[in-house]
Amino acid sequence: MKILFVHQNMPGQYREMAQWLGAQGGHELVFLTQRKESPMIPGVKTVRYRPHHVPAQDAYGLSKVWEEATGSGFAAAMAARKLEQDQGFKPDIVLGHTGWGELLFFKQIWPDVPILGFFEYFYLVQGGPVGFDPTEELSEHTPFLLHARNAVPFANIQMVDKGVPPTHWQRDTFPASFHDKLHVCHDGIRTDRLKPNKRVKLGLGRLGRDLTRQDEIFTYIARNMEQTPGFHIFMRALPEIQKQRLNARVLILGGNEVSYGKKSGHPGGLRGEMEEEVGHLIDWDRVHFLGHVPYAKFRDVICLSKCHIYLTMPFVLSWSLLEAMSMQATIVSSDVPPVREAVTHGETGLLVDFFDHKALADQVVDVLANPGHYTHLGPAARASVVERYDFLTRCLPDHITQINALVPSDRRITL
Numbered sequence: 001m002k003i004l005f006v007h008q009n010m011p012g013q014y015r016e017m018a019q020w021l022g023a024q025g026g027h028e029l030v031f032l033t034q035r036k037e038s039p040m041i042p043g044v045k046t047v048r049y050r051p052h053h054v055p056a057q058d059a060y061g062l063s064k065v066w067e068e069a070t071g072s073g074f075a076a077a078m079a080a081r082k083l084e085q086d087q088g089f090k091p092d093i094v095l096g097h098t099g100w101g102e103l104l105f106f107k108q109i110w111p112d113v114p115i116l117g118f119f120e121y122f123y124l125v126q127g128g129p130v131g132f133d134p135t136e137e138l139s140e141h142t143p144f145l146l147h148a149r150n151a152v153p154f155a156n157i158q159m160v161d162k163g164v165p166p167t168h169w170q171r172d173t174f175p176a177s178f179h180d181k182l183h184v185c186h187d188g189i190r191t192d193r194l195k196p197n198k199r200v201k202l203g204l205g206r207l208g209r210d211l212t213r214q215d216e217i218f219t220y221i222a223r224n225m226e227q228t229p230g231f232h233i234f235m236r237a238l239p240e241i242q243k244q245r246l247n248a249r250v251l252i253l254g255g256n257e258v259s260y261g262k263k264s265g266h267p268g269g270l271r272g273e274m275e276e277e278v279g280h281l282i283d284w285d286r287v288h289f290l291g292h293v294p295y296a297k298f299r300d301v302i303c304l305s306k307c308h309i310y311l312t313m314p315f316v317l318s319w320s321l322l323e324a325m326s327m328q329a330t331i332v333s334s335d336v337p338p339v340r341e342a343v344t345h346g347e348t349g350l351l352v353d354f355f356d357h358k359a360l361a362d363q364v365v366d367v368l369a370n371p372g373h374y375t376h377l378g379p380a381a382r383a384s385v386v387e388r389y390d391f392l393t394r395c396l397p398d399h400i401t402q403i404n405a406l407v408p409s410d411r412r413i414t415l
Contacts, residue, residue: 001027001028001092001093001407001411001412001413002027002028002029002030002089002090002091002092002093003021003027003028003029003030003091003092003093003094003095004030004031004032004080004083004089004091004093004094004095004096005018005029005030005031005032005044005094005095005096006031006032006033006076006094006095006096006097006102006103006106007031007032007033007096007097007102007118008033008034008035008072008097008100008102009033009034009035010031010033010035010038010039010046011031011038011039011041012097012118013097013118013120013166013187014031014095014187015187016187016188016190016391016395016396017095017187017188017396017399018031018041018044019041019042020391020392020396021043021044021413022041022042022043022044023042023043024043025043027043027413028089029043029044029045030044030045030046030047030083030089030091031044031045031046031047032047032048032049032076032079032080032083032096032102033046033047033048033049034048034049034050034051034072035048036048047079047083049075049076049078049079050075051068051071051072051075052071052072052074052075052078053067053070053071053074053075054068054071055067055068055071061141061145061148062144062145062148063148065148065149065151065152066101066148066151066152068100068101069100069101069104069151069152070101070104071101072100072101072102073101073102073103073104073105074104074105076102076103076105076106077104077105077106077108077109080106080109080110081109084109090110090113091110091113092113092114092407092408092411093113093114093115093116093403093406093407094106094110094113094114094115094116095116095118095403096115096116096117096118097117097118097120098117098118098119098120098152098153098156098159098160098163099118099119099120099121099152099153100152101152101155101156103115103117103156103159103160104152104155104156104159106159107159114161114162114406114407115159115160115161115162116160116161116162116163116164116402116403116406117156117159117160117162117163117164118163118164118165118166119153119156119157119163119164119165119170119171119174119178119182120165120166120170120316121170121173121315121316122150122153122173122174122175122178123146123147123149123150124146124173125142125143125146125147127173127314128173128313128314128315129228129260129261129313129314129315130142130146130261132313132314132354133227133313133355153174153178157177157178157181160181161406162181162182162183162402162405162406163178163181163182163183164182164183164184164185164399164402165182165184166184166185166186166187166317167184167186167317167338167341167342168184168341169314169317169337169338169341170316170317170338171184183402185395185398185399185402186322186388186389186395187319187391187395188389188390188391188392188394188395188396188399189319189322189323189326189385189389189390189391189395190390190391190392191326191382191385191386191389191390191391192390192392194299194323194326194327195326195327195328195382196303196327196328196378196382197299197300197303197327198213198303199213200212200213200300200303200304201300202297202300202301202304204288211249211304212304213303213304215247215249215304216245216247216248216249216306216368217248217249217250217251217304217305217306218241218248218249218250218251218305218306218307218308218309218364218367218368219250219251219252219253219301219302219304219305219307219308219309219329220234220250220251220252220253220308220309220310220311221252221253221254221298221301221308221310221318221320221324222253222254222311222318223254223255223259223318224254224255224256224257224258224259225254225255225256225269225270225271226258226259226260226261226264226269226270227261227262227270227313228259228260228261228312228313228315229254229260229311229312229313229318230311230312230313230334230354231254231270231271231274231311232270232273232274233311233334233354233355233357233360234309234311234357234360235274235275235277235278236274236277236278236357237357237358237360237361237364238250238278238282238287238361239278239281239282240357240358240361240362240365241361241364241365241368242282242283242286244361244365244369245365245368245369248286248368249286249287249288250286250287250288251288251290251301251304251305252287252288252289252290253290253291253292253293253298253301254291254292255291255292256268256269256270256271257269260315271289298320298323299323299327302323302324302327302329303327305324305329305330306330306367306368306371307329307330307332307364307367307368308324308329308330308331308332309332309333309360309364310324310331310332310333310334310339311333311334311354311360312333312334312336312338312339312354313334313336313354314336314337314338315338316338317338317339317341317342321333321339321342321343322342322385322389325342325343325348325349325381325382325384325385326381326382326385326386327382328378328379328381328382329378329381330349330350330367330371330374330377330378331343331348331349331350331377331381332349332350332351332352332360332363332364332367333349333350333351333352334351334352334353334354335351335352335353335354336354339351342384342385342388342389343381344384347377347380348377348380348381348384349377349381350363350367350374350377396415397415400413400415
């Protein structure tokens with residue numbers, strides 16, 4: 001089969017699918033992306049493009065996202081046309097992310113080529129991260145700006161033959177009129193590669209020794225230290241955890257940029273803001289900010305952890321939660337709808353009110369102080385992820401079924 005992947009930040013949600021198809025052989029796979037330093041995937045040819053147009057910084061707010069989306073969409077379509085003209089490549093199907101407008105004009109290039117689109121998020125005035133914090137001050141224009149961003153998914157639902165959101169909560173952020181075209185299927189987690197490791201070791205330079213499972217380690221991970229993944233809540237809980245667990249060390253993974261929501265006004269970002277607020281209460285010798293780390297080191301960090309903290313406002317569920325569950329981590333997470341879809345309190349993890357940093361601290365302390373009370377959670381979490389989110393046995397067959405339903409029978413993928 002000839003497949004064109006389209007994602008501005010290759011490989012994105014197609015990490016496992018592209019790797020698996022490339023390893024199978026017998027397929028012609030092309031990945032169209034804006035990413036300059038995209039990873040090499042064996043069996044997959046990478047084609048890069050640049051946006052045809054980027055809106056000015058002071059562009060009209062209600063149309064700025066649409067302007068940016070059409071600039072990316074037109075460039076992606078022209079790159080697709082060039083692929084056919086110069087190399088004779090016309091895909092049997094296009095798999096692509098709908099969020100940035102890259103798929104908007106593909107039917108103008110190939111009217112007869114089916115599109116299976118990834119639908120990640122619909123911007124909500126209520127029920128998402130915006131307005132979730134009752135102390136957040138919203139502009140009277142916020143509902144209009146959010147709804148204007150939805151011009152992109154509204155246009156894309158007309159372009160795709162089928163849409164795939166990864167969770168039911170994400171599907172339900174979209175209007176009911178979308179749902180007939182949407183099929184829920186997660187990207188998939190390689191649980192066969194994500195297992196607990198009791199012999200894990202991790203060197204930390206300033207300690208002069210390796211950390212092992214004998215150490216009392218708890219962990220927090222976010223793409224970046226910002227409010228949507230609850231970094232401020234975690235930092236407010238940290239002094240009490242340290243006060244009650246004198247030997248505990250925390251390993252923190254993530255950057256200091258802004259991926260979602262508003263930027264902190266502090267010159268040091270939200271991390272600097274929180275260090276200013278609670279830093280005098282923290283024993284910094286037992287705090288380790290590791291930044292962004294290679295995937296193998298991420299796995300080691302989770303396998304070391306006696307308690308893994310995953311916080312989020314109502315937003316897209318992170319791979320890192322499911323990966324940690326696959327490695328049998330004892331999870332303490334925020335009690336919000338997208339998390340409740342994956343974690344059952346008391347059975348596969350522990351849930352606390354997002355805003356209650358004292359409840360978070362108390363729960364983490366109890367896990368560290370009484371690990372025997374929680375030994376059932378890790379194995380149950382892994383069993384749940386294997387059953388519901390495993391790439392090879394659960395998600396891959398479902399994705400292939402959706403692909404095969406859109407292409408002629410003689411071009412279908414076989415497992």
